[in-house]
Amino acid sequence: MNKLCFFLCAVPALAQAQVTIDAPKNGWRNSAGARERYTQGVNYPANSVNLQPGQSETAQIRGRIANAGKGKPATLIVNGIPMPLEVQENGTFARPYGFGSGSNSIEVRAPDGTGRARTQFFDGYAGKTQSRLRVVLSWDSAGTDLDLHVVAPDGGHAWYGSRVMPNGGALDVDVTTGYGPEIFSSAAPPKGNYHVYVNYYGSGAERDALTVAQVAIITNENTPREKQQILRVPLRAPGELTLVKSFVYP
Incomplete structure (x- = not known):
């Protein structure tokens, strides 16, 4: 056995991340009567996305x-939109999400990209209230606080x-x-001009x-x-407060 082979054989292979999605399940479902809550309490000075009891x-x-x-964080992709997904020390993840009726797809990718899992389901509840306008803010650094601002045509902020x-x-x-992410949703957005801002609120120890x-x-x-x-x-x-996008709905 030569020295190179001995060295390579002696180095253990890195364990590949294994991703399991427990919810939502694949297949068809009807969410009529389900308890679905998306806003959550805010506890300063630190707060992150979490799942509410009874969801x-x-x-x-x-x-x-x-x-x-x-x-x-891991990467969560919902219906083609990527966003960060917080993973606990024991490897678990959980967050609320307002799925619409019809077909929905979810993919979760491990933080290092070595593992992923996908699921797809169809919600047959035609009377479901669902988002007609959704704005998702995420960013690429830990310990920083960015804030999403959405201004509607009727003056709502x-x-x-x-x-x-x-x-x-x-x-x-x-x-x-x-x-992040921080997600704004509206089931009946007023027609007209919308403005989306992002405010760089703070960055902890690394102030710049x-x-x-x-x-x-x-x-x-x-x-x-x-x-x-x-x-x-x-x-x-x-x-820093930045106007990211102005647009007209619909």
Whole structure:
């Protein structure tokens, strides 16, 4: 046995991450009567996305990543839109999500990219209230606090200090620990001009940390008229407020 072979054979192979999605399940379902709650309490000084007690399985994404490693979040892709997914120290993940009726797809990728799992289901509840406008903010750094602001044509303004608009549009949570996501959804968005801002609120110990925000705008999700747009904006210093996109709905 030569020296190179001895060295390579002596190095143990790194364990590949194994991803399991427990909810939602593959197949057909009907979510009529399910308890689905998306906004959550905010506990400062630190807050992250979490699953509320009693949340129906029809409105959650839950599973486990074995050998996930530490430090970075996993990647969650819902109907083609990527966003960070927090993984606990024991490898579990759980978050609420407002799925629409019709076909939905979910993919979870391990933080190091070595493992992934997919599921797809069809919700047959035709009377379900679902998002016609969804705005998803995520970013690429830990320990930073970015805030999503959505201003509607009727003057409604959803932000961490007032997360629910009079017209029913709502921001799910104020994430202060990095990565996000923060998700704004509206089932009946007023027609007219919308403005989407991102505020670089703070960065913890690294006061001038550069972070890149990603904003996804989805209209008429799960319909033939669905449109998706993803924008990325670099933010250089706390206090920076950036207009990411102005658009007209519908």
